[in-house]
Amino acid sequence: xxxxxxxxxxxxxxxxxWVLGFLAVSLSQAAPAFAQSVSPLSPTNIFAPISTPADSIxxxxxxxxxxxxxxFVVVFSLLLYSLLKFRKKKxxxxxxxxxxxxxxxxxxxxxVIPVLIVVALFLATARVIATVQNAAAPRNAVEVTVIGHxxxxxxxxxxxxxxxxxxxxxxxxxxxxxxxxxxxxxxxxTDHSFWVPRLAGKVDLIPGHPNSMWIDPRxxxxxxxxxxxxxxxxxxxxxLRVYVQSPDDFxxxxxxxxxxxxxxxxxxxxxxxxxxxACINCHAVAGTVANGRFGPDLTHLMSRDxxxxxxxxNTPENLRKWIQNPDxxxxxxxxxxxxxxxxxxxxxxxxxxxxx
Amino acid sequence: xxxxxxxxxxxxxxxxxxxxxxxDWVTTVDHKRLGLMYIVYALIFLVIGGIEATIMRIQxxxxxxxxxxxxxxxxxxxxxxxxxxxxxxMPMVFGxxxxxxxxxxxxxxxxxxxxxxxxxxxxxxxxxxxxxxxxGANGLYGAGNAPDVGWFAYAPLTSLxxxxxxxTDYWTLSILVSGFGSIGTAINIVATIISMRCPGMTFGKMPxxxxxxxxxxxMVLFVISPLxxxxxxxxxxxxxxxxxxxxxAGGSAVIWMHFFWIFGHPEVYILVxxxxxxxSEIVPVFxxxxxxxxxxxxxxxxxxxxxxxxxxxxxxxxxxxxxxANGFFVLSTMAISVPTGIKIFNWLGTMWGGKIQxxxxxxxxxxxxxxxxxxxxxxxxLAAAPFDWQLAGSYFLVAHFHYVIVGAILFAIFAAFxxxxxxxxxxxxxxxxxxxxxxxxxxGFHLTFDFMHIPGLLGMPRRIYTYEAGRGWEILNxxxxxxxxxxxVGVLVFVYNLVWSYFRGKPAGNDPWDAWTLEWSTSxxxxxxxxxxxxxxxxxxxxxxxxxxxxxxxxxx
Numbered sequence: 001x002x003x004x005x006x007x008x009x010x011x012x013x014x015x016x017x018w019v020l021g022f023l024a025v026s027l028s029q030a031a032p033a034f035a036q037s038v039s040p041l042s043p044t045n046i047f048a049p050i051s052t053p054a055d056s057i058x059x060x061x062x063x064x065x066x067x068x069x070x071x072f073v074v075v076f077s078l079l080l081y082s083l084l085k086f087r088k089k090k091x092x093x094x095x096x097x098x099x100x101x102x103x104x105x106x107x108x109x110x111x112v113i114p115v116l117i118v119v120a121l122f123l124a125t126a127r128v129i130a131t132v133q134n135a136a137a138p139r140n141a142v143e144v145t146v147i148g149h150x151x152x153x154x155x156x157x158x159x160x161x162x163x164x165x166x167x168x169x170x171x172x173x174x175x176x177x178x179x180x181x182x183x184x185x186x187x188x189x190t191d192h193s194f195w196v197p198r199l200a201g202k203v204d205l206i207p208g209h210p211n212s213m214w215i216d217p218r219x220x221x222x223x224x225x226x227x228x229x230x231x232x233x234x235x236x237x238x239x240l241r242v243y244v245q246s247p248d249d250f251x252x253x254x255x256x257x258x259x260x261x262x263x264x265x266x267x268x269x270x271x272x273x274x275x276x277x278a279c280i281n282c283h284a285v286a287g288t289v290a291n292g293r294f295g296p297d298l299t300h301l302m303s304r305d306x307x308x309x310x311x312x313x314n315t316p317e318n319l320r321k322w323i324q325n326p327d328x329x330x331x332x333x334x335x336x337x338x339x340x341x342x343x344x345x346x347x348x349x350x351x352x353x354x355x356x
Numbered sequence: 357x358x359x360x361x362x363x364x365x366x367x368x369x370x371x372x373x374x375x376x377x378x379x380d381w382v383t384t385v386d387h388k389r390l391g392l393m394y395i396v397y398a399l400i401f402l403v404i405g406g407i408e409a410t411i412m413r414i415q416x417x418x419x420x421x422x423x424x425x426x427x428x429x430x431x432x433x434x435x436x437x438x439x440x441x442x443x444x445x446m447p448m449v450f451g452x453x454x455x456x457x458x459x460x461x462x463x464x465x466x467x468x469x470x471x472x473x474x475x476x477x478x479x480x481x482x483x484x485x486x487x488x489x490x491x492g493a494n495g496l497y498g499a500g501n502a503p504d505v506g507w508f509a510y511a512p513l514t515s516l517x518x519x520x521x522x523x524t525d526y527w528t529l530s531i532l533v534s535g536f537g538s539i540g541t542a543i544n545i546v547a548t549i550i551s552m553r554c555p556g557m558t559f560g561k562m563p564x565x566x567x568x569x570x571x572x573x574x575m576v577l578f579v580i581s582p583l584x585x586x587x588x589x590x591x592x593x594x595x596x597x598x599x600x601x602x603x604x605a606g607g608s609a610v611i612w613m614h615f616f617w618i619f620g621h622p623e624v625y626i627l628v629x630x631x632x633x634x635x636s637e638i639v640p641v642f643x644x645x646x647x648x649x650x651x652x653x654x655x656x657x658x659x660x661x662x663x664x665x666x667x668x669x670x671x672x673x674x675x676x677x678x679x680x681a682n683g684f685f686v687l688s689t690m691a692i693s694v695p696t697g698i699k700i701f702n703w704l705g706t707m708w709g710g711k712i713q714x715x716x717x718x719x720x721x722x723x724x725x726x727x728x729x730x731x732x733x734x735x736x737x738l739a740a741a742p743f744d745w746q747l748a749g750s751y752f753l754v755a756h757f758h759y760v761i762v763g764a765i766l767f768a769i770f771a772a773f774x775x776x777x778x779x780x781x782x783x784x785x786x787x788x789x790x791x792x793x794x795x796x797x798x799x800g801f802h803l804t805f806d807f808m809h810i811p812g813l814l815g816m817p818r819r820i821y822t823y824e825a826g827r828g829w830e831i832l833n834x835x836x837x838x839x840x841x842x843x844x845v846g847v848l849v850f851v852y853n854l855v856w857s858y859f860r861g862k863p864a865g866n867d868p869w870d871a872w873t874l875e876w877s878t879s880x881x882x883x884x885x886x887x888x889x890x891x892x893x894x895x896x897x898x899x900x901x902x903x904x905x906x907x908x909x910x911x912x913x
Contacts, residue, residue, distance in 0.1 A: 042828030044815025201745020236820035
């Protein structure tokens with residue numbers, strides 16, 4: 001089982017990854033690509049895997065591409081040859097060429113060979129399906145429940161008593177001692193799909209139909225993706241941000257996320273506005289009366305780099321603009337504008353800015 | 357006899373009022389007129405669908421563009437997909453079948469002429485109903501306008517909770533209504549082919565176009581039913597308090613997917629098999645050779661017809677089916693590539709050793725071969741389920757299916773237009789304009805759909821009204837949009853060619869291509885009754901036998 005989980009040969013991978021990725025983007029990004037040749041050609045390149053499920057897919061894709069490319073070369077050459085060799089010549093005598101009705105041997109040949117190719121492709125594919133889908137969660141796996149909403153991601157770490165939104169943190173996984181993260185995928189409303197290409201293939205979040213997937217990223221960093229199943233007006237801005245951290249950083253983050261909300265006397269006014277307006281119907285702030293679950297948990301809002309599920313950076317101006325009128329940032333978002341006056345808006349923003 | 361000449365007065369026939377001519381067309385039951393109406397209707401919706409696509413492409417030309425709002429964009433991709441599949445491609449295919457099948461089997465009309473007319477008008481009404489949604493209801497957000505749930509309308513997005521108002525209902529009803537039209541025409545085609553072939557034309561002597569439309573029609577009879585059932589269940593959910601697909605009340609979102617794709621996958625074969633039919637008639641004529649492997653072509657098509665009903669869940673590889681279920685659909689999907697590949701080889705075999713004439717219809721056929729090959733190969737990539745876990749729902753998938761529907765099906769339809777235009781109109785089209793339309797459309801097609809594969813490989817999902825900068829998608833989207841412009845011009849040149857040639861083209865005569873099937877034995881256009889005497893045939897190419905009495909087909913078949 002362990003050998004099945006072993007990532008493919010790294011040297012071949014990176015070379016193939018470069019060839020494929022370079023071919024993919026070189027046409028478009030010529031000069032800048034050379035300048036940026038060290039950084040990934042795209043942060044969401046499916047041919048740049050850093051986690052075993054994505055690795056397995058990449059390995060299979062190379063085999064499939066080799067087979068299909070060979071078929072293309074053979075058939076295209078035949079097509080080109082027949083066009084060049086059998087064109088009607090200028091000095092044609094007007095007689096019809098020999099009428100060939102068929103050939104049983106030829107038909108047999110070009111039936112049997114494709115069947116054999118299909119068998120080979122099927123076996124290779126079935127193997128990868130089993131590797132990825134039937135992997136059991138080891139004891140030390142981090143378990144996360146992902147709940148898709150229109151148009152944001154809820155993350156719960158049931159074993160660690162953490163509830164957060166939109167930015168998923170997971171520990172890096174050393175290939176020699178893997179610490180994968182297993183995700184349970186649920187939906188609160190319509191269909192969604194979790195797709196971070198460098199980590200794994202996409203898996204849908206379907207209400208009433210729980211799914212699961214796993215990742216074991218081997219390099220720390222931020223990995224991007226987005227919802228990949230049309231879920232309504234703002235499907236396009238239901239972005240994914242996965243922070244892969246060292247074990248220590250991850251522990252620290254978990255500890256911070258478990259704390260109840262910071263309480264600061266300076267923003268008493270803002271907290272009062274927040275708690276007496278409809279905000280608390282949708283949002284939760286741990287340790288206060290706010291315990292709504294329709295919208296993202298805001299207890300540690302300021303620990304996130306972005307708001308509105310990755311749509312804009314988490315700055316005071318963006319936060320204020322968002323609260324004032326979410327539609328201006330993300331038209332069709334389900335958060336209504338609360339029509340606060342300027343002072344209330346400023347005080348609520350100031351309050352939220354203390355939710356580290 | 358007297359030597360003076362007398363001026364003989366030219367008889368003057370009063371021309372009939374326009375209203376009378378219009379009445380003739382509206383009340384016609386003639387398969388040729390209905391065929392032409394289907395084709396013109398489809399062409400109009402092809403252009404409308406193209407405008408919807410162009411709006412999307414302009415919006416996606418750069419990241420965070422604001423050409424249209426997300427609400428409008430989401431309506432555009434829904435309407436574009438629904439229009440193109442149900443009101444452009446299907447009517448186009450039925451139109452050509454309607455026109456050609458009776459002529460090719462030596463019959464005077466379809467088996468049920470009034471059912472034919474009724475089916476056309478149902479389809480036409482369905483399309484108008486879909487577009488009436490733009491004027492339809494007023495009311496809540498998202499309610500008073502065109503549907504915005506995607507052309508396959510996954511549940512529970514389509515439930516009342518997430519799609520209030522009536523836009524989804526217009527989508528549902530228009531497809532329900534036109535579905536009955538499709539069933540009517542399919543019944544007609546099957547009955548006509550079974551019972552009205554001329555003397556001597558056994559099933560083994562029918563032209564391949566007739567065989568393939570027979571298989572296509574049988575498939576329609578099987579697969580429209582699940583779609584109709586799903587639409588009715590959705591209406592029950594939305595209007596009568598049902599919960600078939602209402603997951604909040606224990607209904608199943610996955611069941612909608614099964615019902616839809618059991619229809620949806622065979623549907624694309626329903627569209628492509630008539631394209632194969634056009635290829636099988638046109639390639640032999642312009643290669644001056646008999647179709648290579650007729651019995652194998654028939655067998656492969658029947659195999660495709662059956663197999664296509666066993667592959668549908670390859671559209672559902674990401675929804676969390678078991679490894680065994682995924683494995684089954686990988687195998688069935690890859691298996692269907694075998695008979696499909698055999699067809700490509702047989703067309704190549706027909707061209708091999710021939711005398712290929714590069715007239716406009718043949719140019720489109722050659723492009724079909726190249727593009728259908730590539731489409732099939734990207735299909736194999738998608739059939740490998742884990743690879744599909746990356747590629748599904750992305751622009752790679754969008755590029756793949758447009759490669760099939762535009763690169764193969766539409767190119768074959770253009771070939772069919774050019775090939776049978778002389779028969780239908782009595783005039784020759786302009787070969788120069790034809791070649792211009794071909795090259796413009798070809799360049800546009802490849803600019804758009806070749807490059808469209810790449811953003812998919814780089815993580816760009818479909819159905820997004822905008823995208824983030826810095827993902828490596830920007831310049832690719834720009835190129836894709838530029839290609840759309842070339843395609844639009846190509847289509848305009850094509851339409852202009854048809855209209856200009858209809859009025860100013862040289863007379864075509866019965867048989868401008870020196871072809872071999874029965875429609876070329878009638879005048880261009882054929883008389884109302886098609887054939888003065890019903891012909892008797894002895895082989896698959898009755899006109900070859902007439903033109904080569906010393907060397908007839910029936911000696912060798």
